[in-house]
Amino acid sequence: MKQLLIIALCLLLTPLVAAVGCDLNDPDGDIRRLFPESTGYKTSYRSIQREGGRALLNTIENRLGDRFSGLYETIDNPYTIYDVFSGTRKIGVIHGVNQKGRTGGIQIFLALDNNGIIKKLYLQRISSRNNRLYRAESFTNQFIGLKLEDFDRWNVARATGTGKVAAIRNPVANDPDFAAIMRGIKKNLILMKHFSQ
Amino acid sequence: MISITKIASKSLLRKRLRSILTLLGIAISSWVLISLLGFNQGYERSLDDDIDNLGFQVLLTAKGCPYEAATLMLQGGAGLRYMPDTVIDSLRSMPEVQNLTPMLMQAVFDPMVGENGTVVAYSGVDPATFPKMKSYLQFEKGTWFSDPTATEAVIGYEAAELEQREVGDLILVPEKNVELTIVGILKRSGTQDDGTIFVPYLALQSIFEVQGKLTSVGIQVGKDVDVTAFEDKLYELPDVQVVSMAQVKSTISNLVGTARVMVMSIALIAILIAMVGVVNTILMSVFERYQEIGIMKSMGATAGHIFRLIWTETVVLCLIGGLLGAAMAYGLAAVTESLIRYLLPYSPKGSLVYIDGMLMLKSIGIIIGIGVVSGLYPAWRAARIKPIEAIKKSEGEL
Amino acid sequence: MTIISAEAIRKTYQRGTEQIHAVDSVDLSIEQGDFLSIVGASGSGKTSLLHILGCLDNPSGGRLQVDNQEVFANSKAMPEKKLTGLRSRIFGYIFQSFYLIPTLTVKENILLPYAFKTQKPDPDAIHTVAKQMGLEHRLSHLPGELSGGEMQRVAIARAIVTDPKVILADEPTGNLDSRRSAEIAEILYSLNQDYGKTIVLVTHNPELATRARRVIELKDGKIV
Numbered sequence: 001m002k003q004l005l006i007i008a009l010c011l012l013l014t015p016l017v018a019a020v021g022c023d024l025n026d027p028d029g030d031i032r033r034l035f036p037e038s039t040g041y042k043t044s045y046r047s048i049q050r051e052g053g054r055a056l057l058n059t060i061e062n063r064l065g066d067r068f069s070g071l072y073e074t075i076d077n078p079y080t081i082y083d084v085f086s087g088t089r090k091i092g093v094i095h096g097v098n099q100k101g102r103t104g105g106i107q108i109f110l111a112l113d114n115n116g117i118i119k120k121l122y123l124q125r126i127s128s129r130n131n132r133l134y135r136a137e138s139f140t141n142q143f144i145g146l147k148l149e150d151f152d153r154w155n156v157a158r159a160t161g162t163g164k165v166a167a168i169r170n171p172v173a174n175d176p177d178f179a180a181i182m183r184g185i186k187k188n189l190i191l192m193k194h195f196s197q
Numbered sequence: 198m199i200s201i202t203k204i205a206s207k208s209l210l211r212k213r214l215r216s217i218l219t220l221l222g223i224a225i226s227s228w229v230l231i232s233l234l235g236f237n238q239g240y241e242r243s244l245d246d247d248i249d250n251l252g253f254q255v256l257l258t259a260k261g262c263p264y265e266a267a268t269l270m271l272q273g274g275a276g277l278r279y280m281p282d283t284v285i286d287s288l289r290s291m292p293e294v295q296n297l298t299p300m301l302m303q304a305v306f307d308p309m310v311g312e313n314g315t316v317v318a319y320s321g322v323d324p325a326t327f328p329k330m331k332s333y334l335q336f337e338k339g340t341w342f343s344d345p346t347a348t349e350a351v352i353g354y355e356a357a358e359l360e361q362r363e364v365g366d367l368i369l370v371p372e373k374n375v376e377l378t379i380v381g382i383l384k385r386s387g388t389q390d391d392g393t394i395f396v397p398y399l400a401l402q403s404i405f406e407v408q409g410k411l412t413s414v415g416i417q418v419g420k421d422v423d424v425t426a427f428e429d430k431l432y433e434l435p436d437v438q439v440v441s442m443a444q445v446k447s448t449i450s451n452l453v454g455t456a457r458v459m460v461m462s463i464a465l466i467a468i469l470i471a472m473v474g475v476v477n478t479i480l481m482s483v484f485e486r487y488q489e490i491g492i493m494k495s496m497g498a499t500a501g502h503i504f505r506l507i508w509t510e511t512v513v514l515c516l517i518g519g520l521l522g523a524a525m526a527y528g529l530a531a532v533t534e535s536l537i538r539y540l541l542p543y544s545p546k547g548s549l550v551y552i553d554g555m556l557m558l559k560s561i562g563i564i565i566g567i568g569v570v571s572g573l574y575p576a577w578r579a580a581r582i583k584p585i586e587a588i589k590k591s592e593g594e595l
Numbered sequence: 596m597t598i599i600s601a602e603a604i605r606k607t608y609q610r611g612t613e614q615i616h617a618v619d620s621v622d623l624s625i626e627q628g629d630f631l632s633i634v635g636a637s638g639s640g641k642t643s644l645l646h647i648l649g650c651l652d653n654p655s656g657g658r659l660q661v662d663n664q665e666v667f668a669n670s671k672a673m674p675e676k677k678l679t680g681l682r683s684r685i686f687g688y689i690f691q692s693f694y695l696i697p698t699l700t701v702k703e704n705i706l707l708p709y710a711f712k713t714q715k716p717d718p719d720a721i722h723t724v725a726k727q728m729g730l731e732h733r734l735s736h737l738p739g740e741l742s743g744g745e746m747q748r749v750a751i752a753r754a755i756v757t758d759p760k761v762i763l764a765d766e767p768t769g770n771l772d773s774r775r776s777a778e779i780a781e782i783l784y785s786l787n788q789d790y791g792k793t794i795v796l797v798t799h800n801p802e803l804a805t806r807a808r809r810v811i812e813l814k815d816g817k818i819v
């Protein structure tokens with residue numbers, strides 16, 4: 001009997017392990033925090049595969065200025081999108097991506113308004129010993145008001161930029177996680193541009 | 198020229214579709230049978246291999262210490278018990294001990310992993326002795342630690358992939374605020390090691406402030422040592438628990454035993470169904486050939502001849518079906534394997550389905566045996582046909 | 596020399612409470628090389644008698660000797676095993692329906708009796724009988740590809756390939772048209788005339804019967 005139970009469990013659990021999406025750990029609380037005026041939200045799932053396949057992946061990589069690689073950047077990786085509402089009016093969207101950091105994956109969530117402008121940056125997960133510095137408002141607030149066009153001026157390969165993004169300071173001098181976060185944000189914004197169309 | 202075997206094989210071609218369907222039935226049940234027998238054999242072997250891969254036959258742990266990673270995860274390291282590392286010296290003095298490797302397990306809650314955080318376990322090992330015992334471990338990138346006390350880590354394939362870790366990356370030990378530098382990533386081994394983070398045990402002792410303590414010692418005993426007697430001797434050491442791999446193996450075997458009984462019953466049912474199919478097919482063809490059989494008897498065929506004819510048909514059918522099934526079992530062993538792996542609670546990493554010539558021969562023997570038995574009744578029925586009845590019956594019908 | 600000798604042969608069937616005397620006290624002696632034709636109305640007992648003479652069925656009473664062996668006497672029959680041997684040695688049977696095995700070729704059908712014999716066929720035998728029956732070009736065909744007449748000729752070839760002493764034929768032309776019937780009649784005649792085979796032929800066909808040396812007529816199981 002116990003055997004059957006284990007077999008049944010194996011069958012049930014296997015599909016869950018396969019997908020490596022990026023979800024909010026506590027969506028109700030997190031969304032209320034990111035959009036205080038929100039009254040509700042709707043969750044949907046997108047993937048590059050379904051939205052445009054290889055061609056879309058190329059477009060995205062070109063704009064990012066880097067290739068997609070690794071477990072979190074496969075063509076069929078699922079992305080969770082939270083459309084946030086106040087009453088019946090959509091007031092914005094929350095979307096997170098996984099980004100390889102120096103100490104494991106970093107989970108980068110952006111709260112965007114309807115025009116694609118960053119309202120908040122939320123690093124749900126960052127395992128670095130410097131995680132406090134990266135999660136501090138003194139760092140995250142620098143991103144408020146920026147949009148994809150600003151990040152077009154950020155070179156992810158060289159980790160340098162011009163314009164507004166150039167002003168953002170690395171809280172830990174020479175720490176490579178900064179570049180990872182910048183890349184993740186740019187990736188997040190590009191994906192959102194295509195997924196919101 | 199003309200023989201009973203020839204008549205028998207040709208008569209199988211009469212109702213082609215029926216013969217093919219029956220054949221398929223036999224082939225599928227032989228496939229199931231052979232695969233399951235192969236599994237029976239393969240599972241045992243790879244379990245042995247797996248246990249050999251542990252590198253040691255006896256694991257000495259502190260009394261009450263969880264020795265499985267799973268238990269460790271569940272208890273969050275809280276249940277850890279230690280033994281002093283002086284035990285190593287006592288062990289070294291024992292003549293039965295060929296090699297030994299001290300180990301220290303540590304676990305800490307990492308709030309950053311998963312939805313609500315999870316317990317991350319670190320396996321402290323001795324760079325001087327551990328790699329030698331686990332000689333099957335191979336590196337994808339990098340190598341073992343540079344120094345027995347270095348704050349470095351070697352991680353399993355999955356531990357690396359899931360976090361996209363690379364050699365040179367860091368692992369932050371939560372609470373302790375210590376960063377481990379990844380110096381090696383292991384190749385996928387299909388074992389528990391894939392998800393493990395290995396750290397030099399001396400380094401782990403100082404990070405977790407458990408200097409001079411161990412959670413377990415892996416022991417390789419000499420070739421001629423009586424393990425059971427040695428186990429008893431080990432119990433003379435204070436506060437230890439002895440886990441012998443023979444014991445682990447029998448536990449797993451028992452666990453899987455139930456599942457094996459289940460699959461063997463399925464095989465049995467499949468065979469019974471195929472058998473009924475064979476009997477039905479042959480019986481039908483006997484009735485269809487009532488007159489032919491009668492006429493054969495009138496031209497000198499004895500009951501024995503007719504019995505042999507019908508029986509040969511059955512055996513030929515089973516032989517071809519059995520061979521087909523054997524080919525299927527052999528060709529699809531990989532498929533069967535992944536299916537079984539998917540269904541079993543614990544599967545060793547070696548090939549689970551082991552099909553060799555001997556097993557094939559044995560199985561085909563079984564299938565033919567089944568054919569022999571299934572052929573008895575139809576053959577007996579056919580042998581009893583009286584020529585006069587058969588002839589009169591049809592002449593009357595005309 | 597007498598090959599079949601029947602004395603007071605009876606065959607009774609039970610149909611409900613009624614007893615049917617299909618063959619009633621028949622005395623018959625058949626010499627080697629004889630060509631005997633049995634005629635009579637339908638239900639007169641021709642087939643029943645032929646089956647008894649050919650050792651395919653046991654009589655209910657009387658005495659039967661075949662090739663100097665006691666087949667039936669004092670209400671006792673020869674054991675089945677011996678009977679089988681006797682049948683395959685002495686007799687070749689031809690029936691109204693041909694009973695060819697559809698999955699075997701003409702050649703294999705003709706040689707079928709040898710599947711049950713320890714003795715191997717004479718390599719020339721097949722060609723001899725095939726030629727005799729006009730089947731040389733049909734040997735590799737399947738029965739389904741033959742005409743009715745050809746099928747009956749295959750059946751005859753099968754009956755004679757083992758070189759039996761006696762050929763028993765029960766309405767061999769019953770399923771054939773008049774032209775084919777004449778052909779078969781010719782063959783039987785030649786087997787008797789040229790090869791010295793003893794032939795016992797049951798037929799409704801008067802033309803066929805006249806080819807025989809001797810004709811007996813049955814009526815209610817009795818020779819008239």
Ligand SMILES: Nc1ncnc2c1ncn2[C@@H]1O[C@H](COP(=O)(O)OP(=O)(O)OP(=O)(O)O)[C@@H](O)[C@H]1O
Nearest residue numbers: 608609610615617636637638639640641642643644
């Ligand atoms: N097995 C049997 N059981 C009962 N009665 C039978 C059986 N076989 C034959 N009879 C009867 O015996 C009689 C003789 O039959 P038989 O077949 O010998 O006749 P026949 O002369 O060959 O007829 P036909 O010319 O129609 O072939 C018939 O009345 C028939 O109904």
Ligand SMILES: [Mg+2]
Nearest residue numbers: 641642643765
């Ligand atoms: Mg008749």
